[in-house]
Amino acid sequence: MKTPKRLLPLVEEGLIDEVISQLMSGKEATVYIVRCGDEICCAKVYKEANQRSFRKSASYQEGRRVKNSRQARAMEKGSRYGRKMQEEVWQNAEVDALYRLSAAGVRVPRPNICHEGVLLMELVVDADGNAAPRLNDVDLTEALALEYHEVLLREVVRMLCAGVVHGDLSEYNILVGVDGPVIIDLPQAIDAAGNNSAADMLERDVNNLRNFFAVFAPALQASQYSKEIWAHYKEGSLLPDVPLTGRVVLDERPADVDDVLLHVERALEEDALRRMSY
Template sequence: MKIVLNELDVEDLEVQNFIKFKSKKHKLTGKQSVTQLVSRAENSDPNSKFANPDLNALSKMGFLDELISGIKTGKEASVFLGRNSEGLVAVKIYTDLRVRSFKRDASYREGRFIGDARIEKAIKQGSEAGLDAHQILWVQEEFRQMKQLHEHGVNVPKAIAVNGISIIMEFIGDENGNPASRISDLKMEQDEAEEAFRQSVQNLKRIVQSGRVHGDYSTFNILWHNGEAVVIDFPQVMEFKNNPNANTFLERDVRSLCKSFMKQGVNASEAKVLREVQTG
């Protein structure tokens, strides 16, 4: 069963029963290239643009016309440059949970609504059904949190559509397809670094005001584009009301943010930042 969140209200996720997740079309895969994802001549369906079933579904819904190139390849997911009728988009495709490294995520998932006791048990046991459910829920959570954070004024890429383990979102970069750099990959001038830090703290403050914690907040997950700090990567986002670990992760986020900006020459005080984001 495919869950297409762009056809659902965000809050509808709270009442869904996720029972059947496994798609026989999915093969066990790790990192993939554009060549592997684009449909080949021997494909039995002449209407299929992509070898990847998630991308085919998104294409048929009008959210993706083509893949252009790779942007970033990581252990958890790969990001590609794509295009639809509106222009350039970013396409994030998760690596299959069975071959990627980030499996110990119980602290992040604690308190998340699943809606089916059998699926929850299967996830804890790590069965095949549990892994399928675990993976789909993880991807859905990123899509949901992106939409919620955008609505709360956090500078994040706009979430466009999701299917299976693939998400289409706003492309952060120039009109020629050059992606924005992570702050961690830049050597900034002092004034620019100070401004990037100020905006990053402001984004973190808005995340906290929305009742959430990013869970992996540092310059590795903040882009710098046209003088603006743009936050990325949200599957691990947790909510204060549901997760007893949230405050611990907030403190870690502040520590990581300050430590990573100190490498840019910013005098970042953990105590000051934590106080600022907590007081609202």
Template structure:
């Protein structure tokens, strides 16, 4: 295939040998299957800010660190230099998160480097060696849905213990490999301690998973893992191996339980809408 402009520099520098085929394309980035040093990997080429339309970007960037005070002031003033720094910080967020989460034992693709705005990483495959399907594309029985839910809740716990929240977790940001779910796509990663919306985003992430997997195992709808792990996190008691029950006693003076449960159903609808948007974007490309 014709080499995309974003990958030609990596070929010239010997980072990758050839581009085999496109894997997927969305509003934020395009991913290609490449050959590098005899290994088949994938390369994620981030699109320029002008080409992207991700909503509520500022909300996700709250709490992220920048290199220095000059950069922070420039970003705050939205100068041309500041916009370039903001763009670089947005791209670096996923790279940094992947290395941090891999070291924390989270199931993520193995990163192999970041070159000229391109993230080269492991190509997650299925048992036959083909590109792994997304969780939202897989039919599950009740037992498998429960198992996947337990695995993914544990990944969310490990992320939170590392100080990070995915921020956009859904069945379409999870791949199903031979050993189970692998979490992908971290450009919207959120600082658990530095973002005022951290709790809301954590609960939404967990609710998205529960909404989808609960279709196969309805008893999951009566679990409250997000609330339970956040309460432990706030108390400084959450550990990567903390035993969770899925039970949580709400303060009914502060929480409308019906609204919380409705949020799970809304999360399911939101996941469907997002997927339709991704498919429409892919068709346009």
């Protein structure tokens, strides 16, 4: 096929030898199958901000670091330079997450390089060597649904052990490769320790998995794995192989209002100090 304009710099740099075909076009990027030497890879070309349907809400941006205070101020003001920095942070989030998770043994595509807004990474394939289908396109039996749910739940735990929450996990960004499910699409991934919405996003990710697989395995519908996983994380007892039951005991003790107000006061003080440092 004709080389897309956004891939020309990588061809000229010798990073891509041939563009074979377009694989898919989604809300945030267009993905191509490419040849890099003897290896068949995929090239994820990020769309410009005004072309993406996925909006970068403040809950995703929280906790993401930039190089210096000048960049942070520019991003807050929304200047041209600030918007450029936001794009870099948005794209680098996926690259950083992939390297971090790959090193932790999480089932994600192996990243190669990110250059000129294009991420080169492993092409996930099925048993026939073709591009792997998305989970929502796979026919599932009850037994297979239970197996895949267990596998993916363990991957979510392994991700959290590495300090990462996907933030947008569903059957649409999971591929079923030759060795089972592989998690993809991570530009909205967040740092669990640095984001106040991490628990809510984890719950949404886990509940998305539950709701999808419960169509094939109804016994999953009553499970509460997200609360159980987060409880282990808060207590410092979360390990990749921690036993999970899907059941939680609710804490019905009265809330400590004074303690809550103290945490709010400390957060306001930290925010004031951070703004002064700019």
